[in-house]
Amino acid sequence: MTTTRTGYKWVGTRPVRHDGLDKVTGRARFGADYATAGMLHGVVLRSPHVHARILSIDLTEAAAMPGVKAIITGADLPDIPDETGTGSEGGINFRDLSRNILARDKVLYEGHPVAAVAAVTLRAAQRAAEAIEVDYEILPAVLSLEEAMEDDAPVLHDDLFTLGLDSPPDRPSNISRRRVIARGDLDAGWEEADVVVEREYTTKAVHQGYIEPHAVVAETGEDGRSTLWCSSQGHFAMRTYTTKVLGWEPGDMKVIPAEIGGGFGGKTTIYLEPLAALLSRRAGRAVKMVMTRSEVFRATGPTSGSVMRIKMGARRDGKLVAATAWMAYEAGAFPGSPIGPGVMTVLACYDIPNVLIEGYDVVLNKPKVAAYRAPGAPMAAFAAESVVDELAEELGIDPIELRLRNAVTEGVRAVYGPKYRKIGFVETLEEARDHPHYSAPLGPWQGRGVASGYWFNFGGETTATVSINEDGTAVVMSGCPDIGGTRAALAQMAAEELGIDVHRIEPVVADTHSIGYNDMTGGSRVAFAVGIAVVDASRQLIDDMCARAALIWDVPREEVEWVDGRAQSVTGAAAPLTLEELASGSGATGGPLSATVTVNPRGAGAGFSTQICDVEVDPDTGLVTVLRYTVVQDAGRAIHPDYVEGQMQGGAVQGIGWALNEEYIFDRNGVMENPGFLDYRMPVASDLPMIDTVIVEVPNPDHPYGVRGVGETGIIPPMAAVANAVYAATGKRMQDLPMSPVRVLEALSGD
Amino acid sequence: MARVFFPTALQQLTGDLEECEIEASTVRELFVRLEDRFPGIREQLASAAVAIDGDVVPGALLERLEPDSEVHFLPAISGG
Numbered sequence: 001m002t003t004t005r006t007g008y009k010w011v012g013t014r015p016v017r018h019d020g021l022d023k024v025t026g027r028a029r030f031g032a033d034y035a036t037a038g039m040l041h042g043v044v045l046r047s048p049h050v051h052a053r054i055l056s057i058d059l060t061e062a063a064a065m066p067g068v069k070a071i072i073t074g075a076d077l078p079d080i081p082d083e084t085g086t087g088s089e090g091g092i093n094f095r096d097l098s099r100n101i102l103a104r105d106k107v108l109y110e111g112h113p114v115a116a117v118a119a120v121t122l123r124a125a126q127r128a129a130e131a132i133e134v135d136y137e138i139l140p141a142v143l144s145l146e147e148a149m150e151d152d153a154p155v156l157h158d159d160l161f162t163l164g165l166d167s168p169p170d171r172p173s174n175i176s177r178r179r180v181i182a183r184g185d186l187d188a189g190w191e192e193a194d195v196v197v198e199r200e201y202t203t204k205a206v207h208q209g210y211i212e213p214h215a216v217v218a219e220t221g222e223d224g225r226s227t228l229w230c231s232s233q234g235h236f237a238m239r240t241y242t243t244k245v246l247g248w249e250p251g252d253m254k255v256i257p258a259e260i261g262g263g264f265g266g267k268t269t270i271y272l273e274p275l276a277a278l279l280s281r282r283a284g285r286a287v288k289m290v291m292t293r294s295e296v297f298r299a300t301g302p303t304s305g306s307v308m309r310i311k312m313g314a315r316r317d318g319k320l321v322a323a324t325a326w327m328a329y330e331a332g333a334f335p336g337s338p339i340g341p342g343v344m345t346v347l348a349c350y351d352i353p354n355v356l357i358e359g360y361d362v363v364l365n366k367p368k369v370a371a372y373r374a375p376g377a378p379m380a381a382f383a384a385e386s387v388v389d390e391l392a393e394e395l396g397i398d399p400i401e402l403r404l405r406n407a408v409t410e411g412v413r414a415v416y417g418p419k420y421r422k423i424g425f426v427e428t429l430e431e432a433r434d435h436p437h438y439s440a441p442l443g444p445w446q447g448r449g450v451a452s453g454y455w456f457n458f459g460g461e462t463t464a465t466v467s468i469n470e471d472g473t474a475v476v477m478s479g480c481p482d483i484g485g486t487r488a489a490l491a492q493m494a495a496e497e498l499g500i501d502v503h504r505i506e507p508v509v510a511d512t513h514s515i516g517y518n519d520m521t522g523g524s525r526v527a528f529a530v531g532i533a534v535v536d537a538s539r540q541l542i543d544d545m546c547a548r549a550a551l552i553w554d555v556p557r558e559e560v561e562w563v564d565g566r567a568q569s570v571t572g573a574a575a576p577l578t579l580e581e582l583a584s585g586s587g588a589t590g591g592p593l594s595a596t597v598t599v600n601p602r603g604a605g606a607g608f609s610t611q612i613c614d615v616e617v618d619p620d621t622g623l624v625t626v627l628r629y630t631v632v633q634d635a636g637r638a639i640h641p642d643y644v645e646g647q648m649q650g651g652a653v654q655g656i657g658w659a660l661n662e663e664y665i666f667d668r669n670g671v672m673e674n675p676g677f678l679d680y681r682m683p684v685a686s687d688l689p690m691i692d693t694v695i696v697e698v699p700n701p702d703h704p705y706g707v708r709g710v711g712e713t714g715i716i717p718p719m720a721a722v723a724n725a726v727y728a729a730t731g732k733r734m735q736d737l738p739m740s741p742v743r744v745l746e747a748l749s750g751d
Numbered sequence: 752m753a754r755v756f757f758p759t760a761l762q763q764l765t766g767d768l769e770e771c772e773i774e775a776s777t778v779r780e781l782f783v784r785l786e787d788r789f790p791g792i793r794e795q796l797a798s799a800a801v802a803i804d805g806d807v808v809p810g811a812l813l814e815r816l817e818p819d820s821e822v823h824f825l826p827a828i829s830g831g
Binding site for chain 2: 084091163164166179180181182208264265266268340341344370371372373374375416417418419420421455456457458459460461520522523524525600602603604702709711712
């Protein structure tokens, strides 16, 4: 499993994706497309307050309304111990998960669910929800990191005591955890530095912005067994989380994955699923729930807003010798921001001997954050890569050259501890430096910025099955929803192994009762981990088919090899047997041709990206227009380059939106004022140029084809790349995101 | 012997020791030996990810350690 080859027939090509026709014709079924006969409609009653104690909930009037079949509140969910499971940054706390799904004694953000109703029509359910009487005692709220971290701040959770302090705290706090990374001798480092830059940066909470709102249909029978149809990044995890929150048995629930209209990390957790399942059990009928866009913004995970202070020192020759980082991330209403990966990635691109990084996970009265592409890394890179750019200018060294002089390479110890295995950071820098974009001329009010980023990538628990049909076609079955073209990539790897046309392979995303457990589609893991399982299964099948050919020919197994989709005698003693012939006659040689492989692989190759951004700034309006953008990223091996490029482009575009436009805007009471795509401004196609891509291939030695994850790294550099370009165009360092026209004008008027 | 590195948060339990060498052939055995030497550390390690020779290894308890393996404990990472 450690060899790589060149000269592939399918790996590295761009076949039409297997699910493409269904997607473009509208035949593909997404979460909201599912319906059953007699289905009820469910809605959620949400808190209008950002922080309040629930004194009472009166369901009397609502329950008596026509068409209402079931109503549930937090009192209907079991109390869950403070127990942490795997599945999100720092693990998922099921007690908090349950309390985020339905509030108990307090509501902690505007939009926090308080009750859920199922009725015969959507309008009847909405009317009943409006008739629920909730008596609240308004509590003081905390809406910013600074407020939340003050000693006398209102505390969200009386039982939250800061972990990771030098001595145990004696009272609760909004700071759930402190993380520290330290190495070397900082005093000696600062002494050695000729140039030191120290700056503070802030970023705002931004949403993953998937087009498809959360949607589920749940049907629970009298026997307690239930079926869920839902759109998620991992239906096995949806089953685990949902049954955990409800106190049900996972084996009693089947989850059928819908197509997914974007997730980007935001669909790695649950919101509606337990509500629909419990309402269905209470009503005895299926229940469908679909969020509105406003609900998606107000009550599902954005990523963290942040405050970061970075200080870095370098010698005149460009060697980085010391760095400190202080970082605070918003977790939302419950602990669990991505501060862990934040502190690990903030300086991970560079070999710096003396370092102190300190990170804080902070709760406040906003929606609980959820994973978003490379969780925690993009904001950290915005701060660190901005400082690196400033150092390069102070030192008079080209910014890519400065990065090259400090870039981590194989064998270098990462700032968070382990030594890097084979990585391609230097290669991305060299490709960027040599790209025509980097030396293209610029006009007035135009500027160019570069930035780099690092992401770990992930393996995870995986099951895959490869089966051969009697006509010689094949089915590749996995349990990971296809978000970014993984059906095609898995089929290509199987086609390469089996030696058949990729379109004679049907890649299937199977439900929880049809295949063994799979972790979520997240951590850029599917082409890597599921790819390993598919290749292993294909190789097992080939071995099996060669053995069957040997049986038919009555020759030793060693005298049979697999060539171009056929079993072939090495001595030429018999005519080759095709896949079709072996499959159609499999009953006589041992039964159906199928192989299932389970893996939990190590060796997910780390990803690096370096990006170049050109902008033009309108000095009259402050509008920043991206003129040209190039993403250079190490993919290890691009199985289907179209989808690798798509991931790189998509990450860059989301990062550009984060840099220039996107932010949650709250009124003075903490109510979100822009919960819709008209006012929450994500980039659209007409806003941006074609994003150019350069795929670097430094093969991952721990994957049979060299794959590294590519789904996340692309979103890490853009904020700094754009900010550095804006500086080059205007001479103004932008330290607070987003760089909206108003903020840019403010910076320009500071002359 | 495996070379074991302790993150800052665990150094309260190790008496400010940043690293040590432990004789262990699997991660499970390593955890037992660490608990013997630094009581209470195993509970702290329960939610940590284990990196062996640069690889974050999911479900690492049964993972074999080589005589020259490096082991790090990291915050759990999953991705988005």
